[in-house]
Amino acid sequence: MKDTQIKKLIESEKKRQKKVINLIASENVVSKDVLKALGSELTNKYAEGYPGKRYYGGNEVVDELESLAQTRALRLFGLSPDLWHVNVQPLSGSPANLAVYLALVPIGGKIMGMSLDNGGHLTHGHKVSMTGKAWVQVPFGVDPKTEVIDYDSLKQKAVAEKPAIIVAGFTAYPRTVDFKKFREVADACGPDSPVGTGAILMVDMSHFAGLVAGKAYPSPFEYADVVTTTVHKTLRGPRSALIFVRKDKTKLNTKGVPVSFADLIDKAVFPGLQGGPHLNQIAAVAVALKEASTxxxxxxxxxxxxxxxxxxxxxxxxxxxxxxxxxxxxxxxxxxxxxxxxxxxxxxxxxxxxxxxxxxxxxxxxxxxxxxxxxxxxxxxxxxxxxxxxxxxxxxxxxxxxxxxxx
Ligand SMILES: Cc1ncc(COP(=O)(O)O)c(C=O)c1O
Structure with a gap:
């Protein structure tokens, strides 16, 4: 590297990382292959849109790349491409969560999420995050005695508040989550919920995605409508995020026509929130997904x-x-x-x-x-x-x- 100042800083950070015991729960150490993909010529390419539907020319390689990343993401979590769609373009976890709300929850609608001090993430509707400014958080927490989620009080609150979406997931909750119970809570919100058939159940598995991939933690896919995840925590990939969504889920648009959640989410990611996808990052995601399947x-x-x-x-x-x-x-x-x-x-x-x-x-x-x-x-x-x-x-x-x- 010709830039000696940056080279020195990279070397210093490498040394720092080697020297310490790293117990940051949201960090990991990626493989050399992930780093290689991140540092590849794919970073030169603009490709606004999705495979087969781009706004720039020269996409024969990157279309194959993005489709491969999608295939690997679905395969890793045992999902049929007939039933599930995955968007691999979100730049990180926060924009991924924002994209889901933007797609599915009317502005001003209610997001039920775990409060920050109980282990939830800022993007689960906290007021300092955009997710708590454009939408209203209905917070839930843990039982003060056991410090685990109390599903009965969760249900009571959900039924009373009728949130449009319930987010199961956390940034600082150490226990397993009972996704079946979350499904029951979402369904209990009833046909008079803002989305018509109970609340949408979104699982943010950012922290434990790698554990789900390695079958060391329950999988949310049987119960969730939408699953978001970062790739850079237990999944051990580059900084990035994925949004999985059931293909059969639809929402009525303003003209009363059903539109699939998948289309709405794709549109919320691009052009709703982002421009060109970071293709070097998507390549690194694909590498990490293959590594996680071993x-x-x-x-x-x-x-x-x-x-x-x-x-x-x-x-x-x-x-x-x-x-x-x-x-x-x-x-x-x-x-x-x-x-x-x-x-x-x-x-x-x-x-x-x-x-x-x-x-x-x-x-x-x-x-x-x-x-x-x-x-x-x-x-x-x-x-x-x-x-x-x-x-x-x-x-x-x-x-x-x-x-x-x-x-
Ligand atoms: C559960 C959860 N969701 C979303 C995020 C946001 O991810 P990012 O920092 O990539 O925006 C985090 C980050 O810590 C998280 O723990």
């Missing part, structure tokens, strides 16, 4: 969950309060404040970083502090499992976290 990836996903469980168990043994008492996924939420240790999330995260352990501060259910200095930290096992760490290594990691925070 037996080695299945083993990886199972190991991710085993490692997170060890981390939660060992920290519990050392007297740390783990939100909800444990984990079923790749992430663990540690209550560093209310659990009796009296360390704010910011201080905990800063102290760990000085010791070479990278985590993020995080709100916890029943939060009494602020999002910039909350009551906990979130840790995850995806990146360090990619680097080959097993249970015994995560025991050591727990020991080190305890040592640093107890000093």
């Amino acid at each position: 037996p080695a990836f299945k083993k990886y996903a199972q190991q991710v969950v085993k490692n997170a469980k060890v981390l939660a168990d060992e920290l519990t043994k050392k007297g740390w309060r783990i939100v909800s008492g444990g984990t079923d996924s790749h992430l663990v939420l540690i209550d560093t404040w209310m659990g009796g240790k009296g360390i704010g999330g910011k201080e905990a995260s800063d102290r760990l970083e000085k010791a070479g352990i990278i985590v993020n501060k995080n709100t916890i259910p029943g939060e009494t502090r602020t999002p910039v200095d909350p009551s906990g930290i979130r840790v995850g096992s995806a990146a360090e499992t990619t680097r080959g760490k097993k249970e015994k290594d995560f025991r050591k990691v727990a020991e080190n976290i305890d040592k640093v925070l107890s000093a």
Whole structure:
């Protein structure tokens, strides 16, 4: 690389990544092939539109590429192309979620999503996000005692509020989600819901998509109408996102004509929110999807969950309060404040970083502090499992976290 300033910064970041224990639950370490695809000549190409329907010339290669990425995405999650459509163009998770709402929820309509301090994401209708400005969030949370989702109160609220869409998914909820129960809740919203036949059920599987691919976490596809996911978390691909949608789902337009969710979502992505797709990114997504379909990836996903469980168990043994008492996924939420240790999330995260352990501060259910200095930290096992760490290594990691925070 001729640009020595940037070369130096890339080298420095590579070194930093190698030096630390990375427990950021939303990060991972991609393969060299993913990096190669990202850095390829595909970045030179403009291709507004979709395969076979572009606004620029010269698309014979990129049409094949985008179609291949779509085929691999459907295949990875065992979906029939007769029943499901996938859009592989969203630039990242937030625009993917925004595209779904833009397509399916009238402006001002209700989005039922998990509140931020209970583990939801900003794009599930939080007021600081565009999703909470253009639409109205109906928040749901966890049971304050068990810190797991209380499906009965979820149903009561949904039936009373009749949201147009219910988002099941999270950014900081460690347990499995019962997608069947979410379906029942969505259906219970009744024929007088704004979309006519109960609420739309959208699952945002950004965090656990890799675990679903590796059969280490329940799949939402049997129950959801729409599934969004980032590609760069447990799925171990480039920064990008996918939107899966059932082909048979339709919505009446203003003239009373049924239009498929798939068409509405494609139009919301382009031209609704984006211009030309990032084809280098789509190539890297396709590479990651193929990698995630291998037996080695299945083993990886199972190991991710085993490692997170060890981390939660060992920290519990050392007297740390783990939100909800444990984990079923790749992430663990540690209550560093209310659990009796009296360390704010910011201080905990800063102290760990000085010791070479990278985590993020995080709100916890029943939060009494602020999002910039909350009551906990979130840790995850995806990146360090990619680097080959097993249970015994995560025991050591727990020991080190305890040592640093107890000093
Ligand atoms: C559940 C969930 N959805 C959406 C997003 C947004 O993804 P991005 O940061 O790629 O916009 C995140 C990111 O953390 C997430 O956790």
